[in-house]
Amino acid sequence: MMKSNLLKLQQVEAYIGQFHILYDITFEVPKGEVTVLLGRNGAGKTTTLRTVMGLNPASKGSITFKEQEISSLKPHMIANRGIGYVPEDQGIFGDLTVGENIRVAMKKEDQVTTKRMEWALELFPDLKKFWNKPGGQLSGGQKQMLAIARAYVNENELLLIDEPSKGLAPIIVEKVMESIQQMKERTTILLVEQNFLMASRIGDQFYIIDDGQTVHDGQMGELKEDKVLMKKYLGIS
């Protein structure tokens, strides 16, 4: 059966300054699923997300979102097409309160958006509790939750989430992952994750990026069985 693809990258190349970071990134993100990008440090996963977002424009190749080319658009236009982004460093506005951090993301203050916000706050009760606290004073986990909630409040059809487990204590990681799992029922997610255990629990399908190229893909279930592949691209030997 043909799945409908929300996002599609074909032979995307990108540079950061004079560094050639992405050589050949090709993958598809089916609607309603969680697609995980795996790969070692420095493989180009973060750059891939930034390239989709237009923060680090692609030099070659095509990126289509809902069948429309977006590779030459500016970041804000891409965001307005319906893509939410949770960057690696979470991008919390430190001097703004939690509430302001969420409000600045809300394009409209209509019912739909408010409903979404309420749902996100149910998911992360901490945010409600610290509503008037500056974002910079939150703990790492709370920042991550805020960043995810912020990306969710608009009617985004696709969320790009970059390593939500990074630098968090195991229990917090668990909480964040749970919330992503719940979000999965409402939106499509493209996730970058190094924590394989976590990725395998919430991911439907995966792509492995190595040295700026997509080198392997498949269903998450298959990967769990394939110890050789795992070690080759993700492990240390």
Added chain:
Amino acid sequence: MEAIIQTEDLSISFGGHVAVDSVSITIPSKKFTSIIGPNGAGKTTFFNLLSGQLSPTKGSIFYKEEEITKLSTTERTRLGIGRSFQITNVFPNLTVLENVRLAVQSQKKVRYNMIAHFRHFKQFEQKSYEILEKVFLLEKADSKAVNLAHGEKRKLEIAMLLALETELLLLDEPTAGMSLEEVPAIIDVIKQLKQEDDRTIVLIEHKMDMIMDLSDEVLVLFHGELLAKGKPEEIVQNETVQSAYLGGMYDEKQLT
């Protein structure tokens, strides 16, 4: 085994996030040590602490048994700690030779000489050429650094490090952002360095084959902490390390 650099309880935190957490290690003199660890483990931060780009919130650093925790980058370079950067950081509009010569001349007494023409310092030029030969960059001596390919810039970066004639070399991901064809050449250069006995090399890398091949000892950082250390073979076998890489630090039973 004589230690060249030692850290005691070294920690640094950025706004509540502890990037390096009480790391106490000893790096043996004249050996090849590698530091590995997943993303965000604090490797580069650790290097920044050693070379003085950052100052620790807690703990101390010793170089040849003398405390250097409070010294500046410049002072540490003069003592003998040289480092390469993850982002190539050469002088773009100077020639390759000039780049290296700047490094050579920094160790000498002519630093403030503003009268003599630089060509009068033949010995520096000679030295620079020798180093360029070592890193296989001789034929590019007169090109501007900005015109080099990325891999060549990396080599130049290493050449400048060599020119400093420091006893300790800190190499931060020398293969990062390189095309696949360029990697072997860098490995060759590093191998050659390893063969010169009077140097201590510390390497941060992700390319495991390279680490296995070169290292005498491997240190594993995880969440800013020292997770394991040992010979490369031991590290590969180490279960904790394996699961750290695959994200299973907290094993599956605990979660379900």
Added chain:
Amino acid sequence: MNLRSIERSTWIYIAIALLLFIVPFIVTGRSMQFILIQIFIFGIFAMSYDLLLGFTGIISFGHVMFFGIGAYSTAISLDRFDSTIPALLLGVVLALVIAAIVSFIVGILTLRLKSHFYAMLTLALAGLFLVAAEKWRSLSGGNDGFTFRLPELIRDSQSQYFLCLVSLIFIFFGLRRLTKSPFGKVLMSIRENEQRTESLGYTVLHYKVIASVVSGVIASFAGVLYIISLRFVNTSVFATDLTIDVLLMTIIGGVGTLIGPIIGAGLVEFAHHWLSGLSDVHWIFERWIILYGTVYILVVIFFPLGIVGTIQAKLFGRTVTKGLKDNKSKVS
């Protein structure tokens, strides 16, 4: 190889210099000689600025303070004592010493700041000197200024011409040598990448301070010559316009080239002369600075390397300065 091309360029410069020695015997008009003298003086001033901007990558908006220090030291010395050579020499020594001290103090205090702050701060400091000169009338004569007599030896324009030309040549070759010395190479490396220079074991601040002292002293000397050529001083020698003039000359001529600023000085001075001359035709030419400002803005945007830099890039594929060209931060 490089060596030969450098020698050839040196010969060309020497030939041009010799040619300039003959000029006053051919061109005898006083006003023409005066323009050439001004070009030499501003060439020196602009070269001293180039050492900062083009070679070290420092933007100072207060360079005029050294120029003014030189001007006033000499003028006051000649005014208070006799118009003799010793008084002149005393003035020159004072000019150089005061400029060195001021540039040293300013440099130590401010050169560790980022380019924004440094530019602002130097602008403010120069402003302070201007106000001081205006208020301290007993010494400076205020806005009206004062005239003074010159020693016999340098009273006629021919001897002034040679004095300025010789100074220009000495300073040009001196600076050229400096930029090719080990020290000069460190300055260029600071321009290219300050942090990296630091990590090679150089104390960047020392180099910047020394560069600014050298530059300040030369600027002060340009001020000395300027005041000799005018036999008059007023507070305009501290005016920001002069900093802007010298900025214009350096940028239009080509930063980081030394010869560029001299060419820039020539263009600006000649254009100034001609355009002001046209003010009889229409008063708009009185405001020639607008034209210059516009040209300058266009040069900064479209030809950041200036005349000499662009020619060099075309001929030798050399680009000289990073500061003006690729300094893009990652802001989209």
Added chain:
Amino acid sequence: MDLVFSLLINGLATGMLIFLLAAGLTLIFGLMDVLNFAHGGLFIWGAYTGVWFYQMSDSFLLAIMVSIITGLLLGLITEKLIVRPVYGNHIQQILITLGFMLVLQELIKVVFGPDQKAVFPPGWLQGSFMVGDIVIIKYRLFIIVLGFLVFFLIFFILKRTRIGLIVRAGVIDKEMIQSLGINIRFVFMLVFMVGAAMAALSGMLHAPYSGVIYAEMGLEFSILAFIVVVIGGMGSFTGSLFAALLVGLAQAFMAYYFPALSLAVNMLLMATVLIFRPQGLFRVKG
């Protein structure tokens, strides 16, 4: 006592004028990392166009509106023509905006003539009144009140409106605000225009205060604004108010008690801040 009070009023009035000029500078810098050396040019254009209209129509309030409109328009032109081509390149920005400053200053002389012009406050703002023993000069009070009004207006916009929220967020993280679907360039253009309008307003209010306007006063006054921006902290709006009042008061009191030092006092203030707290008193960015 009444002397202290009148110095206080004097200092606050001067401080308010500097604040209006500095606030735009600091916001523009905070949001886009652009240091606008042409800001003083907007100040004189505001003064000249306002005064021209004032002398033509005799309506001071309308003249203030005219100067604000001039500021908005010139801000738009400056941003589009001068600043936009050199985004992200500090050295070019510094060089080009200073060049534009020069052009703006010379154009004043072309359009309005090179001589300085005398300006008086409108009748209803002339003279003074007494509160107890204290003489209060009306026009100074007017500047202070208007300055505070503008401060609170902008403060309210920054704190309470969506556009203000976006500006504050943009000062912290430009990339993230774009990723939330906001066109930062457009927001910046608005900020630039508002900043320019405030500079123009400052110039207009300054005209009857000093009694005379001339082309060079833009650069002179913007030097004070730079000092304020450094003291208050680059990018901090509240910091610029605080520092501007500090500079204004310091100047007023020093001018009376130690006239010889009055020149140096601002520089000393700035040098002290730079040495002990180089990020300024109110820091915004890390």
